[in-house]
Amino acid sequence: MPSVKLMQGNEACTLGALTAGLDFFAGYPITPSTEIAELCAEELPKVGGKFIQMEDEIASMAAIIGASLTGRKAMTATSGPGFSLMQENIGYASLAEVPVVIINVQRVGPSTGMPTSPSQGEVMQARWGTHGDHPVVVLAPGNVKECFDLTVKAFNIAEDYRVPVVVLTDEIIGHMREKVVLPDFETVKVTKRKAPASPGGYKPYLADPDGGVPLMAAFGQGYRYHVTGLFHDETGFPSNRGDVADILIRRLMRKVEKAEPAIRDYATESTEDCEILVVAFGSSAMSSLSAVRQARAQGIKAGLFRPKTIWPFPEEPLRELSTQAKRVIVPEMNLGQLVLEIERVIGVRAPVERLSKVNGELFKPEEILSVIMGGEK
Amino acid sequence: MSDSLEYFRENRLPHIWCPGCGHGTVTGALVRAIAKLRLDKNKIVVVSGIGCSSRAPGYLDFDTLHTTHGRALAFATGIKLSRPELKVIVMTGDGDCTAIGGNHFIHAARRNIDITTILMNNNIYGMTSGQYSPMTPKGMLGTTAPYGNAERNFDLAKLSIAAGATYVARATAYHATLLEELIVKALLNPGFSVVEALSQCPTYYGRKNKLGTPVDMLTWFKEHAVNVKAAAVMSPDKLEGKFLIGEMHNSQEPEFAAEYSALAEGVRRKFDSFQGGLRECAQNSD
Amino acid sequence: MSEKKKSFEHIVRERWCKGCNICVAFCPKQVLALRNGKVYAAHPDQCIGCRLCELRCPDFAIEIHEKGVEEPESKDASDVDHTIPPEAKHA
Numbered sequence: 001m002p003s004v005k006l007m008q009g010n011e012a013c014t015l016g017a018l019t020a021g022l023d024f025f026a027g028y029p030i031t032p033s034t035e036i037a038e039l040c041a042e043e044l045p046k047v048g049g050k051f052i053q054m055e056d057e058i059a060s061m062a063a064i065i066g067a068s069l070t071g072r073k074a075m076t077a078t079s080g081p082g083f084s085l086m087q088e089n090i091g092y093a094s095l096a097e098v099p100v101v102i103i104n105v106q107r108v109g110p111s112t113g114m115p116t117s118p119s120q121g122e123v124m125q126a127r128w129g130t131h132g133d134h135p136v137v138v139l140a141p142g143n144v145k146e147c148f149d150l151t152v153k154a155f156n157i158a159e160d161y162r163v164p165v166v167v168l169t170d171e172i173i174g175h176m177r178e179k180v181v182l183p184d185f186e187t188v189k190v191t192k193r194k195a196p197a198s199p200g201g202y203k204p205y206l207a208d209p210d211g212g213v214p215l216m217a218a219f220g221q222g223y224r225y226h227v228t229g230l231f232h233d234e235t236g237f238p239s240n241r242g243d244v245a246d247i248l249i250r251r252l253m254r255k256v257e258k259a260e261p262a263i264r265d266y267a268t269e270s271t272e273d274c275e276i277l278v279v280a281f282g283s284s285a286m287s288s289l290s291a292v293r294q295a296r297a298q299g300i301k302a303g304l305f306r307p308k309t310i311w312p313f314p315e316e317p318l319r320e321l322s323t324q325a326k327r328v329i330v331p332e333m334n335l336g337q338l339v340l341e342i343e344r345v346i347g348v349r350a351p352v353e354r355l356s357k358v359n360g361e362l363f364k365p366e367e368i369l370s371v372i373m374g375g376e377k
Numbered sequence: 378m379s380d381s382l383e384y385f386r387e388n389r390l391p392h393i394w395c396p397g398c399g400h401g402t403v404t405g406a407l408v409r410a411i412a413k414l415r416l417d418k419n420k421i422v423v424v425s426g427i428g429c430s431s432r433a434p435g436y437l438d439f440d441t442l443h444t445t446h447g448r449a450l451a452f453a454t455g456i457k458l459s460r461p462e463l464k465v466i467v468m469t470g471d472g473d474c475t476a477i478g479g480n481h482f483i484h485a486a487r488r489n490i491d492i493t494t495i496l497m498n499n500n501i502y503g504m505t506s507g508q509y510s511p512m513t514p515k516g517m518l519g520t521t522a523p524y525g526n527a528e529r530n531f532d533l534a535k536l537s538i539a540a541g542a543t544y545v546a547r548a549t550a551y552h553a554t555l556l557e558e559l560i561v562k563a564l565l566n567p568g569f570s571v572v573e574a575l576s577q578c579p580t581y582y583g584r585k586n587k588l589g590t591p592v593d594m595l596t597w598f599k600e601h602a603v604n605v606k607a608a609a610v611m612s613p614d615k616l617e618g619k620f621l622i623g624e625m626h627n628s629q630e631p632e633f634a635a636e637y638s639a640l641a642e643g644v645r646r647k648f649d650s651f652q653g654g655l656r657e658c659a660q661n662s663d
Numbered sequence: 664m665s666e667k668k669k670s671f672e673h674i675v676r677e678r679w680c681k682g683c684n685i686c687v688a689f690c691p692k693q694v695l696a697l698r699n700g701k702v703y704a705a706h707p708d709q710c711i712g713c714r715l716c717e718l719r720c721p722d723f724a725i726e727i728h729e730k731g732v733e734e735p736e737s738k739d740a741s742d743v744d745h746t747i748p749p750e751a752k753h754a
């Protein structure tokens with residue numbers, strides 16, 4: 001039967017990971033994500049898993065890729081400076097199609113920034129932090145329960161599409177405590193990795209060029225195959241032939257593009273007849289929700305669109321909503337990142353207003369409400 | 378050799394290394410060592426970084442992982458900790474391991490994790506056409522040391538021992554028999570093992586420093602290598618300009634993956650009645 | 664007493680041999696030579712089976728077998744038709 005617990009966001013991410021079958025964590029302490037590493041250090045041995053604190057974030061990312069290749073479900077957790085260090089190996093996981101989950105609890109950056117204050121400054125980096133065209137999926141929990149749900153989902157997406165998945169939270173969501181109603185763990189849907197039936201004739205990167213996902217064998221089980229960060233053909237061996245490269249990169253990018261409708265996740269509040277649409281994610285969305293409800297209480301037709309998958313961006317639902325909106329307001333704890341996608345998708349259908357807060361503090365609902373109200377003629 | 382051939386991916390040969398490059402000799406020694414020990418092909422994972430040395434695993438018929446520059450040991454640590462029953466071998470080079478990979482190297486040694494590292498030291502960054510590395514001797518030329526390397530180089534044996542490696546050895550592509558013997562012992566050592574194999578790069582290091590043909594470079598190895606056992610009774614002036622080969626260090630100490638696994642297993646047994654630790658605790662919390 | 668002198672067979676995988684001359688130069692009995700850039704046993708009867716050529720060859724291109732004692736099991740790998748071509752360029 002479901003259970004109720006007062007839980008911290010970071011704790012909920014960890015619990016979601018364990019529920020999804022996490023059995024290997026490698027990480028490095030960094031505020032405000034350290035609780036995840038500490039919890040994993042304590043809990044993983046209890047479930048027959050392994051934990052290691054590596055010498056830096058680069059090594060942490062490398063270790064989880066290695067573990068995933070042996071058949072484990074592997075994860076790391078970090079924040080801005082560590083996330084920056086991880087980029088090269090995130091690109092490796094992306095190209096080599098190794099399922100891994102990275103939790104990034106955003107703090108104020110750039111550089112050392114304000115380690116104990118929240119921001120939403122890694123929206124673009126989560127998508128494009130590593131070099132080259134590469135597929136990545138980024139999920140943004142909006143409350144503590146979603147830290148649990150979306151971390152489970154992150155593992156499933158990573159396995160289904162053989163792609164690294166970033167769970168993008170922030171210092172507020174990571175550290176706040178909320179009452180969480182946890183489901184019966186047996187009822188939680190967890191993806192099992194799709195492995196080939198036997199080593200005979202196995203081609204590790206054989207897949208439909210139109211975004212197909214290759215079957216994944218584990219090291220140590222007789223497949224004896226090669227994995228490399230060099231561009232490769234379906235045998236896994238390096239190739240720098242132009243035609244091979246073209247097929248590979250397009251298939252990789254198409255994997256996530258094709259999957260978008262299936263993995264798309266978002267929430268809405270009073271959008272059926274809304275004229276003022278607020279688009280927000282993560283902790284900004286919590287304040288936005290309160291502002292929208294207060295506006296509605298005063299008879300203003302406000303609504304909230306809250307993407308939970310921010311990459312790939314859920315274009316279709318937003319485009320639909322924008323046809324009816326007279327104004328779109330985008331509160332972000334950065335100087336305009338997700339809003340670039342929103343502006344791109346909405347185009348000329350409605351004016352988009354950016355609302356930035358970059359002092360390391362959460363939006364107060366009244367700050368968003370006054371913008372909603374301020375535009376009223 | 379024929380019994381070792383089965384450990385190669387024959388259809389990937391001939392390899393990309395230059396004519397006379399020592400890396401093939403070193404790889405052959407590793408394969409012969411594996412053949413001698415009759416290791417199970419299906420339980421070996423070979424990991425490498427980036428560089429000429431790091432191309433070696435692609436030619437070997439095991440599970441092979443060609444990673445990012447300098448990071449092989451970190452990937453290998455994830456593999457070994459996750460599956461301690463696998464034999465994990467890292468093939469790396471002087472630049473890959475001691476420059477960008479230096480941090481991962483000292484920590485793997487510190488942990489004494491059971492990984493056997495074969496470091497092919499050709500004193501240069503060969504793949505990128507001849508820049509100097511932290512193991513290029515002072516005064517030698519490289520494309521980024523056109524007036525001579527002004528830096529001191531690492532003594533890899535001392536570095537390994539100081540960091541905690543339990544088996545440390547050195548040989549050269551000339552001393553192929555010794556190299557094979559040392560690799561056998563390195564593979565058998567249940568801990569972090571390092572075998573530095575001096576290898577000739579006739580194309581870049583050799584040409585830039587006018588060291589001659591591959592045969593000339595191997596002859597240089599022959600004439601300047603002194604076995605560590607012999608060196609122990611030689612006077613310092615006789616050792617001037619020479620380098621040591623042989624077994625530098627061999628000790629038995631607790632191995633990390635086994636230690637952690639035992640520790641974790643102890644915890645798991647205590648919680649056996651709870652299926653899933655935190656999950657159970659959460660379910661029972663109200 | 665007279666002992667039957669051991670004789671050795673020199674298997675060369677020409678497709679893999681890059682003619683680096685290492686085996687030729689270090690053979691203690693001057694058994695080997697290069698011809699058209701590939702090694703061959705010019706004086707096979709002088710071979711003492713030390714196998715240093717085999718051990719030092721960077722290309723796994725030469726293999727020594729004692730005649731009458733062992734039969735080489737694998738055929739010359741360079742004759743096998745592999746459809747996957749060797750890498751022409753490297754990164």
